[in-house]
């Protein structure tokens with residue numbers, strides 16, 4: 150199983166699969182072909198369907214320059230290996246091909262050259278939650294000890310950086326007002342929740358603060374600012390929102406916050422290894438569903454739950470996000486994405502509290518839910534897998550068309 154460094158990636162939003170990964174692939178390709186006169190990139194499948202809304206073109210033009218790059222959009226061609234395919238070609242001055250590369254953006258900022266290519270580092274010998282849990286129960290260790298044992302003590306420096314970037318994005322988000330770019334007219338709400346929440350009774354104030362932290366990160370992401378994938382950009386508000394909220398509420402040290410991040414990371418990593426965190430592959434259950442599972446594990450750890458209870462919390466959170474579709478309006482990572490982050494932190498906290506009343510025994514394992522999530526994703530029509538052609542996206546487009554017709 151891969152390192153947590155590849156789960157928690159620091160970069161710019163709004164999308165780990167449609168912005169972060171294509172930008173990184175483009176930078177590498179440009180470095181390898183410094184003498185090319187021009188570049189041509191064909192975007193396939195979901196990368197082409199929602200690439201405009203997710204600012205894929207903006208990221209690519211920033212790397213190559215507007216005058217040197219041609220982008221071809223082919224949403225109707227869905228590559229067999231992964232729906233986020235991209236063919237990059239380097240051309241000479243006469244337009245002859247120097248070299249080409251087919252590359253796939255497989256979710257959470259990861260890239261792959263195809264089935265034979267594995268970016269994943271083999272850091273963890275145990276790769277599913279059943280084996281990990283058995284090991285922890287037998288050894289008496291915690292999830293964070295399992296992480297340290299396999300990643301080495303250097304992982305804490307990396308997780309500290311992750312936490313700092315997460316908290317910086319919260320601070321910026323709480324203090325930035327205005328409309329999020331993209332044309333939908335969605336205004337930032339984090340400052341409202343943060344400031345007005347302070348005027349309310351303690352219960353309302355508490356909910357408003359949690360919501361404000363989560364919205365702050367998601368709104369920063371939607372505005373293309375620096376965030377951490379947890380496990381993706383679209384779902385990046387859940388983990389930091391809960392982390393800061395509980396660290397403050399329970400007055401926990403930074404050391405505990407880092408251990409909580411490590412605990413959450415194990416669950417995100419297991420899904421990445423055995424399932425998918427790509428909305429284009431399995432819908433939003435793989436993004437917000439997994440973020441909710443990570444957030445629930447994080448919260449249960451902070452409540453000092455046992456390893457079994459923590460696994461139960463993550464399982465329960467993911468189970469109740471099964472079937473969640475990806476249908477971003479106008480292909481932007483705004484509606485339903487931003488609100489969905491805020492909604493899911495409530496679920497994560499609730500299930501962490503729920504499992505704390507139990508002894509951690511339950512019927513369906515985390516591994517089973519991951520397997521169900523994958524099969525549900527396979528059975529889901531493509532319109533619900535980050536193509537921006539079904540669900541809310543379709544309904545919004547229809548309503549807009551109708552309004553335009555009435556105005557004419």
Ligand code: SF4
Nearest residue numbers: 383428433436475486
């Ligand atoms: S709906 Fe979910 S999966 Fe789709 S772009 Fe938004 S956050 Fe990502």
